[in-house]
Structures are given as structure tokens and as C-alpha cells.
Amino acid sequence: MASYPAFQVSPEEAAKGKWYIATAATNHMTRDQSVISNLKPVTGRVVGGGNGAGLQVHGSGAVNTETVAIPDVWYVPGINCNLVSVGQLCQLGLEVSIFRGVCTVTRASDGSVVGKAHRSGAVYEELFAIVGVYEGAQHASEEEDELSRTNREQSR
Numbered sequence: 692m693a694s695y696p697a698f699q700v701s702p703e704e705a706a707k708g709k710w711y712i713a714t715a716a717t718n719h720m721t722r723d724q725s726v727i728s729n730l731k732p733v734t735g736r737v738v739g740g741g742n743g744a745g746l747q748v749h750g751s752g753a754v755n756t757e758t759v760a761i762p763d764v765w766y767v768p769g770i771n772c773n774l775v776s777v778g779q780l781c782q783l784g785l786e787v788s789i790f791r792g793v794c795t796v797t798r799a800s801d802g803s804v805v806g807k808a809h810r811s812g813a814v815y816e817e818l819f820a821i822v823g824v825y826e827g828a829q830h831a832s833e834e835e836d837e838l839s840r841t842n843r844e845q846s847r
Contacts, residue, residue: 700772705771709772709773710773710775710817711808711814711815712787712814716775716776716777717776717778718738718763719754720764720765720766720767720770720773720774721754721764721767721773722768722771722773724766726754727754728755730752731751731752732749732750733765736765738767746768747767747768748765749766749768750765751763751766752764780796784798784799794809795807
């Protein structure tokens, strides 16, 4: 019986740093440590690779580039491309729909479109940022940073 990978992107495409919508991904993941801010080490966590091999999760942080703004992204050096987890998007109150070759991410609260990806071969490539979705998370992070600064100053 033939075996087929669940998710396959050519090395050339993966090298472009694109983000791909993944219905089977447990978490958002990237192999590019340089795009992650506030990277926190993670130990003892392994994800299944497309070939069935386990891949070590080395850390977790936020990705904020010109094209994507995503919190809670796992740093997995062994993964072959950047993945956006549909499950994680849904946990944030977003809806993901796929129709006629377009994957659309909308806010469930008001129906506003926050991201789109178009089908390219067998995968959906992220074409523009999921922007504004995580403003609350970013604001909370800024508040935590301010609280940490205040606590450090008070302890001096």
C-alpha cells in the first residue's frame, strides 16, 4: 500500500517563508526562529511530522511580520514549512471556511474578514495577514510587560 504525506510543500516553496493553512496541525508552527519574538523554551513536547517521525518543539512565542501576526507559535526546527492551525484559530473565536479554492478566516462576532489564503496545488497559502485578530493578545502582552517593568523598578 502506498503512503502519502498529509502535508507536502516543496523545499523551494518552504524556503520562501510562506504560511500555510493546516486543518490537521495542533498548533501554529515555524522552523524559522528569527521570526519569533518573546521566544520561551519548551521541553518535552514532540509533534508528529508528515513522515511519521516525531519533531521536537524547542520553544513558543509570537510571530509579527509584514504579512502575519500570530501568537502562540511553536518553534519546530525540523518542520519543513510554516503552518497556521485551524484549530487554534477557532479557539480564538474565528471561523474558517473553504469554498471554491479560497480559505477565508472571519471573526465569528461580526463576520469581518481577517485573513485569506488561496489554493495552490494541494495547499492553501496565506496571502495576507491575519491582522487585528490578536490585538487583544498584543495589548495584554504589553500590559504584562509594563507590569513587569513596574515590579522591577519597585524592587530596586
